[in-house]
Amino acid sequence: MSRKQLNIGLFGFGCVGHGLYEVLQKTPALRATIKNICVKDKNKEREIGPEHFTFDKNDILNDESINVIVELIDDADAAFEIVSAALKKGKAVVSANKKMVAEHFTELLKLQKEYNVPLLYEAAACASMPIIRNLEEYYDNDLLESIEGIVNGSTNYILTKTFEENLSYDEALKQAQDKGFAESNPILDTGGFDAKYKLQILVAHAFGYIAKPNDIFNIGIDNIGELELKYAREKGLKIKLVAKAFKREDGGLTALVIPKFVSPEDRLYNVDDVFNGVITKTGFADTHFFVGKGAGAYPTASAVLSDISALSYDYRYEYKKIYREENVFLAGDVALKVLLRHKKEDAENFKLYFNDIEEAYTNHDTGYLTGTITLENLKTLQSQNGGDRSFILIQAVTEKKAEATIPLEVV
Ligand SMILES: NC(=O)c1ccc[n+]([C@@H]2O[C@H](COP(=O)([O-])OP(=O)(O)OC[C@H]3O[C@@H](n4cnc5c(N)ncnc54)[C@H](OP(=O)(O)O)[C@@H]3O)[C@@H](O)[C@H]2O)c1
Incomplete structure (x- = not known):
């Protein structure tokens, strides 16, 4: 099959945009050329001449010779405007913008259907690692039970540097920013x-479930304290920020982002620095493990390049599992074994939220509890004021429902 000629209108010429520009110079067989690049800052010095750039998005959107829009900007709201306008004009789109895709998933799905144009975004999840297309295509029939992984390169870099090289949190964050791994707004990563x-x-x-951003519970790495790090070191564990989703037989789907203790037997243990790793568990194949660079100019550009290449042979996501409309619902009635670090005076109150306590430790001003808590109770505790506390996941009980113990003051 001969490849289509792709004329690209590129939005953004930062870390990934510039990376893509260079990568495309080295892949002439793709028959893809960048026709125009839209950026924002008129005063910024660029590595290539001004004749390549425009500051008006309509110069690209209204150019009929451009048939592919590659959106690589760091502003999710502006990105949605650009992407939706492009789809409405019948232009295929490649994006790396996870915030935009996640926040507007349903609208973007509708636009793709209505205007019969593809939107691909492999680089939006785990950068260089081809996880979306695998989930979409490969795990179509085998029953997918769970996915768990390190999906954010900057926090993994920060955790690796602070844990193994004793760098301060601020210094590790600065290094991640200098290397182009971190989002422009660091709280997006660290939170x-x-x-x-x-x-x-x-x-x-x-799983074919479209969650809204507020549906998925997330705890970042910014509250991890010395006590948890010491606990991990003493037990030969590492702390990793994991994204985890698992489905019960009744269709109950649990999805959360939380720091987790990982042991050397866990495949995520050796996923360090800017690497991402995802473990999938299925009914028949047992487990698969994907690993690859989760950020950076060339790794991210490689996924964008793969999407551009896929467009040249008319690939599109079919969203088969979404359209199958199986009975999937979000479930908070699951038990999580966690460590909760807290202020000393909070210990007795916090114990009430746990189904069982395995270990309780306090020193002069702080302490921790380990035990089982439901996701619902964990959310309640996390949302309480006076937030000097942190949760680290030890293990999720994935198979069955869990009844929450109701805190006494609520009864
Ligand atoms: N960096 C990574 O490792 C990585 C990995 C995976 C996914 N991503 C995603 O890739 C996207 C780009 O990230 P990045 O790291 O390349 O960002 P970046 O280095 O901060 O570059 C952002 C670019 O967007 C341009 N821009 C911002 N608002 C614009 C607007 N309204 N119109 C036109 N151009 C605009 C900026 O223009 P100026 O040059 O004029 O300032 C700049 O060129 C983001 O969605 C990010 O989440 C990044």
């Missing part, structure tokens, strides 16, 4: 929001 947007996208392609 677990970026991981949550990715999990939303993965859940849609894995």
Whole structure:
């Protein structure tokens, strides 16, 4: 099959946009050329001449010779305007913007259907790792039970550097930013929001469930304290920020982002620095493990390139699992074994939220509990004021429903 000629209108010439520009120079066989690039800042110095750039999105959107829009900007609201306008004009779109895709999933699905144009976004989840197309295509029939992974390169980089090289949190974050791994707004990474947007996208392609951003509970890495790090070191564990989704037989789907203790037997243990890793568990194949670079100019550009290439032979996501409309609903009645670090005076109150306590420790001003708590109770505790506390997942009880113990003051 001969490849279509692709004339690209590129939005964004930052870390990924510039990476893509370079990668495309090295892949002439693709028959894809960048015709025009739209950026924002008129005063910024660029590595290539001004004749390549425009500051008006309509120069690209109204150019009929451009048949592919590649959206690589760091502003999710502006990105949605650009992407939806492009789809309405019948232009195929490639995007790396997880926040935009996650927040507007239903609208984007509708636009693709209505205007019969593809939108691909492999780089939006786990950058270089081809996870979306695998979830969409490969796990079509084998029953997917769970996905669990490290899906955010910057936080994994920060955790690796602070845990193994004793760098300060701020220094590790600065390094991640300098290397182009971090989002422009660091709270998106460190608060677990970026991981949550990715999990939303993965859940849609894995289980056919379109969650809204607020549906998925996320805790980031910014509250991890010395006590948890010490606990991990003493037990030979590492702390990783994981995104996890699992489905029960009754259709109950649980999805959350939370720091987790991982042991050397866990395949995520050696996924360090900017790498991402995802473990899928299915009914028949047992487990698969994907690993690859989760951020950076070339790794991310490689996924964008793969999507551009896929457009040249008319690939599109079919969203088969979404259209199958199986009975899937979000479930909070699951038990999670966690460590909760808290202020000393909170210990007795917090114990009431647990189904059982395995270990309780306090020193002069702080302490921790380990035990089982339902996701619903964990959410309640996390939302309470005076937030000097952190949760680290030890293990999720994935198979069965869990009854929450009701805190006494609520009864
Ligand atoms: N960096 C990574 O490792 C990575 C990995 C996976 C996915 N992503 C995603 O890829 C996208 C781009 O990330 P990045 O790291 O390349 O960002 P970046 O380095 O901050 O670059 C952002 C680019 O967007 C341009 N821009 C912002 N608002 C614009 C607007 N309204 N119209 C036109 N251009 C606009 C900026 O223009 P100026 O140059 O004029 O400032 C800049 O060129 C984001 O959605 C990010 O989440 C990034």
